[in-house]
Amino acid sequence: MLTNxxxxxxxxxxxxHRPATVEELQTIVAGADRVHALGSRHSFTDVADTPGDLISTAGLPVEVEIDAHRRQVRASGGATYGRLAAELQAEGWALASMASLPHISVAGAVATGTHGSGDRNGSLAAAVAGLDLVAADGSLRRVRRGDPDADGQVVALGALGVTTHVTLDIEPTYEVRQDLFTGLPWDVATEHLDALTASASSVSLFTDWVSGTVGQVWLKSRDTTPPPDLFGAPAATSTLHMLAGADAAAVTEQGGRPGPWHERLPHFRMEFTPSRGEELQSEYLVPRAHAAAAFEALRSLAGTFAPLLQVSEVRTVAADELWLSGTYGTDVVALHFTWVRDVAAVYDVLPGIEAALLPLGARPHWGKCFAATASELRPLYPRFDDFRELALRSDPDGVFRSDFLARTLDLS
Structure with a gap:
């Protein structure tokens, strides 16, 4: 039995299937009626499932090819960000952003619009300069930034093919320090949100929505030194995990000591199980202009979902032009929920949360738990129907179709 x-x-x-070569992968796709790629299995839904042939790309050779002139790296889609980051660092290069987990695969994270945090940091998909993928007929196809419809093919949920390689923008390596602050009142956080999220390269606010405070603020700084206190919130005096009672050895180094970017930007160390493992996650990306209204809505609803919540994280992400991206056309505040692993109970509270957030323009993270279906999602994505047309044109026989795509994008 294979689970996520x-x-x-x-x-x-x-x-x-776990092909060992791209040629073997091409043969499998060409002979399949229904097929889907499987990455690191970190999605919380059936987004990466299929009734037919499931192809893990983890068995393909890991390749990391740096083009210093173009400041780009071509990496295997099945490689983890942790592996890619270590190889880039060894050669003096870096990524602009990373997600909280380095354990996730490059292709899977890109395809679902996964992100880190920072007012000026786009999602991981925003760094994509090109994709190599196996199309529905088994042929190899290359997509490059600037090609027709290229912006529709990056965050694509596996609907257009199996990605073998991803080309990403890189920059010279840099150091980051991580500082934590505790007990910031919500009213202060809301009043000073712009200054707060601009106070470091990457900022995360952790809360339970019921206590009236932001319990922890994580600042990851590459060019600045944080203040001794943050709008009155004192600096933490020990290493903290965002989950109560969890092992603090699993988190990346705190306390303001600078270190390599790839050892500070994620929240968790590669060698540890991130978070708690047995959990569910949801996330909604709200246009930044509506952040205060979203905060107020969640604080008023908190009594309905607080018993299921382990922690909630608030981050910011910069806009991009990728059709199915949660940040298409707008800077966002990302509202993340780490739930206990009670599927029925979590899905019972999601409609209430979505009833409050979707009218504000919130878009759910494609790889996490949400209840909205195609009719509710279509108004949130200006290029929704353009993507559907692209998928129908690229895969007329529906080789890459799935229950998830039928439910969320009306692709059946």
Missing amino acids: WSGNHRYAAARR
């Missing part, structure tokens, strides 16, 4: 990382989804595929 948290154990809440059992993959329904009739057959599973």
Whole structure:
């Protein structure tokens, strides 16, 4: 039995494959009626499932090819960000942003619009300069930034092919320090939100929505030194995990000691199980202009979902032009929820949260738990129907179609 990382989804595929070469992958796709790629299994839904052939790209050779002149790296889609980051650092290069987990695969994170944090940092997909993928007929296809419809092919949920390689923008290596502050009142956080999120390269606010405070603020700074206190919130005096009672050894180094970018930007160390493992996650990306209204809505609803919540994280992400990106056309505040692993109870509270947030323009993270279907999602994405047309044109026989795509994008 194959499950996702948290154990809440059992993959329904009739057959599973782990090709060792791109040529073997091409043969599998060309002979399949239904097929989907599988990355690091960190999604919390059936976004990466299929009734047919499930293809893990983890068995393909890991390749990291740096083009210093173009300041780009071509990496295997099945490689983890942790592996890629270590190899870039060894050669004196870096990525502009990383997600909280380095354990996730490059292609899977890009395809679902996964992100880190920072007012000037786009999602991981925003760094994509090109994709190499296996199309529905088994042929190899290359997409490059600036090609027709290229912006529709990056955050694509596996609907257009199996990605073998991703080309990403890189920059010279740099150091980051991580400082934590505790007990920031919500009213202060809301009043000073712009200054707060601009106070470091990457800022995360952790809360329970019921206590009236932001319990922890994580600042990851590459060019600035944080103040001794943050709008009155004192600096933490010991290493903290954002989850109560969890092992602080799993988090990346805190306390203001500078270190390599890839050892500070993620929240968790590569060698540890991130977070708690047995959990569910949801996330909604709200246009930044509506951040205060979203905060107020969640604080008023908190009594309905607080018993299921382990912690909530608030981050910011910069706009991009990728059609299905949660940050398409607008800077956002990302509202993340780490739930206990009670599927029925979590899905019971999601409609209430979405009823409050979707009218504000909130877009759910494609790889995490949400209840909205195609009719509710279409108004949130100006290029929704353009993507559907692209998918129908690229895959007329529906080789890459799935229950998830039918439910969320009306692709059946």
